[in-house]
Amino acid sequence: MCKSRHADGPHHHDHHAHEHPEGGAGTHRLKQLGVDASDERVCTGCGCCGKVKTAASEPQRPDAKQAYSLNHAMIDGEQARRAADYAEHFGEPGYDDPARLYIDQQYAGYSDDDQAVWRELYRRQADHLDAHASRVWLGGARAIGLGPDAIPDLSAINANLRRLTGWQSRAVPGYVAARPFFACLSRREFPTTVVIRPKDRLEYLPEPDIFHDVFGHVPLHADPAFADFLQEYGSAALVADAEHTERLARLFWFTVEFGLIREEGRLKVYGAGLISSPGESRHCLASPDVDRRPFDLEEVCDTAFEIDHYQPVLFVLDSFAQLRDAMRSYAARVREEASGLSMRSERDLVASH
Numbered sequence: 001m002c003k004s005r006h007a008d009g010p011h012h013h014d015h016h017a018h019e020h021p022e023g024g025a026g027t028h029r030l031k032q033l034g035v036d037a038s039d040e041r042v043c044t045g046c047g048c049c050g051k052v053k054t055a056a057s058e059p060q061r062p063d064a065k066q067a068y069s070l071n072h073a074m075i076d077g078e079q080a081r082r083a084a085d086y087a088e089h090f091g092e093p094g095y096d097d098p099a100r101l102y103i104d105q106q107y108a109g110y111s112d113d114d115q116a117v118w119r120e121l122y123r124r125q126a127d128h129l130d131a132h133a134s135r136v137w138l139g140g141a142r143a144i145g146l147g148p149d150a151i152p153d154l155s156a157i158n159a160n161l162r163r164l165t166g167w168q169s170r171a172v173p174g175y176v177a178a179r180p181f182f183a184c185l186s187r188r189e190f191p192t193t194v195v196i197r198p199k200d201r202l203e204y205l206p207e208p209d210i211f212h213d214v215f216g217h218v219p220l221h222a223d224p225a226f227a228d229f230l231q232e233y234g235s236a237a238l239v240a241d242a243e244h245t246e247r248l249a250r251l252f253w254f255t256v257e258f259g260l261i262r263e264e265g266r267l268k269v270y271g272a273g274l275i276s277s278p279g280e281s282r283h284c285l286a287s288p289d290v291d292r293r294p295f296d297l298e299e300v301c302d303t304a305f306e307i308d309h310y311q312p313v314l315f316v317l318d319s320f321a322q323l324r325d326a327m328r329s330y331a332a333r334v335r336e337e338a339s340g341l342s343m344r345s346e347r348d349l350v351a352s353h
């Protein structure tokens, strides 16, 4: 459960400060986005708030133990250790190949209990999402072959995705920091947790698991507009300065994790943190306490978020094309400023000689 008081915002809604057991947040993913989760941000929710923020403050470098904190036999082998070690050094000379971050899913390693957990989590959400999830998520879930009966086999999911958008869901042993995470996205590869939460912790998960990552995130990767958005996001984030990185973290939070969309006049959920959370996927649509604002990229990027409780502010898209187009313009600006900066520093270098 989440223990933090607030993330980075001025808001503090005590009446919302209930625990947030099924989803929303986690230090793991915050650190992926470069957020310093070591201070007040100690949410240990489902891990979905992942990839956000200030790569300004150097991405956290977890030790190997942290990468294996689910302590699962499936991610305890030599291959996983090598991948985790590579992730820890990513960005240093000789450590720049995202492909080295990945492992095999080793599907036979799932136990009967693991499969039962998937079935139970799926069952809890299926009817609700049929009625309240974006048709893009629902269509994507069908298109990638997501089903109630078994933990997804990533190779089967990927065969479908390859045909649809070229995205791939690639197994990782655990924590992936901000920079390698963005590098993966820029290649249309989604670092995917393969372990699943234990059956006695269905509603309490300190890290993301395959239910959050594949059930929550991957169906949207089948949509061409969202697919382009997410790649554009990754490549912009790779070159962003500290200020843009923080703004991009907010964008990720309010779209990829907690986004709403209006379809045929009705509000629907699509963010993975909502999709994979029985509690918040209901609360976000029904509660009068949620301020649902029309999506505006500038406003989103300027809005601080909270990680310890249900979101008091959410943004509503008109379409995924709107999100993709807004991202394209913003990415162009980020790139332009980044190249301006590097030209300036080259000039300074020349001037100093």
Ligand SMILES: [Fe+2]
Residues within 6 Å of the ligand: 029, 047, 048, 049, 050, 208, 212, 217, 257, 272, 273
């Ligand atoms: Fe997530």
